Amino acid sequence: MFAPGHITGFFTIYKHSDKLKTGSxxxxxxxxxxxxxxxxxxxGNVFYNNERVDICAVEKVVEHYKKFGYNENYDIIFSSNFPLGSGLGMSGACALVLAKKLNEMLNLNDNYVEIAHISEVECGTGLGDVIAQYVKGFVIRKAPGFPIDVEKIVVGDDYYVIIEIFGKKETKEIITNEKWIKKINEFGNKCLNELLKNPTLENFVRLSxxxxxxxxxxxxxxxxxxxxLKFTVGASQSMLGNTLFCISKKETLEDAISILKSPIVCKVYY
Structure with missing residues (x-):
């Protein structure tokens, strides 16, 4: 079972007493x-790329499904080309794919997407990754949390997404800091309004x-x-992480890759 990575170009932060309405x-x-x-x-151990780890959002998902009979006679094994904590939505992806698996395993009609989202919110590890990873593609989130309100834009197959990971960054330190929240929301709202007027991948990366x-x-x-990388469609930093992403057409792909040390070449996933 698989959940995609998610690159956030820009965002705003919304807090609510109802965790389902908290988001971005x-x-x-x-x-x-x-x-x-x-x-x-x-x-009941959790492994990520063969290393035993503690992932808060995964622990929350497990806690939820224990109420419905899930026992810890299983090891939960995640594998990925991306490390945790690099702004690529890995915590959300782990929570989402596990919630979906346990939901199916226990024959429940649970809204596993909501469970994964709440788990991320409670842990402070993400606000909108889970929703985008569930919808998939180029996703504009027009309202925070649930009910899901997004615009999904289909882009051509001639776009490549190049990723270079520079290191880790703790999401929680940013999204709980009032000074950062004010600045993020000011510019995030401007970018959202601009993108909705012209929802293209080119405009997205420029605004990012x-x-x-x-x-x-x-x-x-x-x-x-x-x-x-200005000769490509554009490049920016994935939020929130020390990770560069670049959008490139095929004709500039090799030149873009040659500039980077450890590039990971991807396509938009639908």
Whole structure:
């Protein structure tokens, strides 16, 4: 079972007493690299790329499904080309794919997407990844949380998404800080309004770059590489992480890859 990675270009933060209505607006793209899940008989351990880990959102999902008879006689095994904590929605992907698996395994009609979203919100690891990963594609989130209110844009197959991971960044430190929230919401709302007027991938990556620069969330190393990639459709930083993403057509793909040290080439995933 698989859930795609998610690149957030820009976002706004909304808090509500109802966790289902807590979330974010903004825009992002899902990619064909993400998380695969396997359950094996075991002792309830969680593994990510063969390393034993604690993923808060996964623990919350497990807690929920224990109420319906799930026992911990399984090891939960995730595998991915992406590391955790790099702004590619891996925590949300793990929560989503596990909730879907347990929902099916226990023959429930649970809204597993809501369970995964609540788990992320409670852990402070994400606000909109789960919704985008469920909808898939180039997704503009017009309202936070549930009910889901998105615009899904279909893009041509000639676009490539190149990813370069520079390191980790803790999402919780940003999305719980009032100073950051004010700045993020100011520029995030401007970008959302601009994208809705012209919902193209070119406009998305341009606005993503403006958001990253104006909020001062962009890493200096990523900023330098973005300038080197101006011959492509565009480049920016995935929110929230020290990860560069670049949108390229086929004719500029090889040149773009040659600039980067460890590029991961993806396509938009529907």
């Amino acid at each position: 607006t903004g825009a992002g793209i899902t990619v064909d690299n993400g998380v695969s899940l396997e359950l094996k008989e075991g002792r 770059y403006e958001f990253a620069v104006n909020t001062e969330l962009i890493d200096d190393r990523i900023l330098d590489v973005c300038n080197d």
